[in-house]
Amino acid sequence: MTTPDIHLKTPPGPGRFQLPDPPENPEDKMTSFDRLTINGNAHYLKQHLVDRRPEERDRILVAGDRYTVAEPSRYLAGGRYPDLLVAFDVDPAAYQASNGYIIAEQRKPPDFVLEIASRSSGREDTGPKRQDYAAIGIPEYWRFDETGEHHGERLAGDRLENGEYAAIEIAELPDGSLQGYSAMLDLYLRWEAGELVFYDPVTNRPILTYEDQRARADSTEARVRELERLLRQQNL
Secondary structure (H helix, E strand, O other), X not given: OXXXXXXXXXXXXXXXXXXXXXXOOHHHXXXXXXXXXXXXXXXXXHHHHHHHOHHHHHHOEEEOOOEEEOOXXXXXXXXXXXXXXXXXXXXXXXXXXXXXXXXXXXXXXXXXXXXXXXXXXXXXXXXXXXXXXXXXXXXXXXXXXXXXXXXXXXXXXXXXXXXXXXXXXXXXXXXXOEEEEEOOOOEEEEEXXXXXXXXXXXXXXEOOOHHHHHHHHHHHHHHHHHHHHHHHHHXX
């Protein structure tokens, strides 16, 4: 997902560059959509991080599929557009206005990026992209591959140490799942029967989803109805 020498667009208003939209690749879009969008993973991750850091809610960015560059310039040599990006203590409005993440503008690199494997991106994800993310100072770089066919492994993570990436330990669990710990997110990432799942180390359960929240609401409603029934019986 690197596109050299792409001219930046200039939006209305003085003094601001706007990054171009990444080139469309239906295969990459489908893999990202399957693992991060249709199942709600990106949305639930944002919800979880905001719940854990409520005082920072307006400074947390969870995004993807837009360019990440070191600084604005007329060309985008080396520009990358990760499938998932997480950054703390940044300005999400600036990200939207610039149509992407400009490190010089945000005054820090993203804290976490993740790439979902596809046939067209596998070699880039494990080679040049890994070098570029290290060069711009991204503390954690993760890769997920449903089959292991394109990345050579189903789950992998790197942590930046002295300017270079060192592999994060990935453990195989008794049920065959693979798990690694993200210090940046304070979450476990799991390859679980071909699915990407974020686990909360506090509860040792997946982060809350819509189904979890609905089940809790239904359970609470059922308890309220039962209490009302008991009160009516007592008043007879």
